[in-house]
Amino acid sequence: DPGRYVVAERVDEEVALGVRGDLQRARRALDLVDLDGFESRHPRDLSSGERERVALASVLVTAPDLLILDEPTRGMDPDRKSALAALLRGGAGRRATLVVTHDVAFAAEVADRVVSLARRREAVHA
Numbered sequence: 001d002p003g004r005y006v007v008a009e010r011v012d013e014e015v016a017l018g019v020r021g022d023l024q025r026a027r028r029a030l031d032l033v034d035l036d037g038f039e040s041r042h043p044r045d046l047s048s049g050e051r052e053r054v055a056l057a058s059v060l061v062t063a064p065d066l067l068i069l070d071e072p073t074r075g076m077d078p079d080r081k082s083a084l085a086a087l088l089r090g091g092a093g094r095r096a097t098l099v100v101t102h103d104v105a106f107a108a109e110v111a112d113r114v115v116s117l118a119r120r121r122e123a124v125h126a
Contacts, residue, residue, distance in 0.1 A: 012039035018062045029061035067097045085109050
């Protein structure tokens with residue numbers, strides 16, 4: 001639960017922690033995850049899905065060389081899944097991204113390469 005690790009009083013300040021308080025970069029990251037307009041809200045006042053997106057923005061703002069997402073579509077409605085897929089194919093997709101998921105359709109939509117792991121075997125699909 002990303003809400004357990006909140007330290008800032010405002011969403012934009014929470015996202016800016018990884019970039020030494022650069023609120024402008026934090027706001028751009030919030031825009032990427034469709035949370036523009038949420039900057040001044042307290043992170044604990046957000047829904048669980050919104051807190052998940054704050055957590056994602058907190059990672060994206062640092063522009064990591066490798067983005068690792070574990071079950072990113074868990075609990076998402078179809079519209080939110082589509083938005084995440086577009087994000088990964090767009091700006092966030094320019095870096096290396098590893099997605100661990102049971103959502104085969106989502107993996108097929110966003111991946112250049114899929115590795116399917118099953119009991120006692122591994123199948124690689126390009």
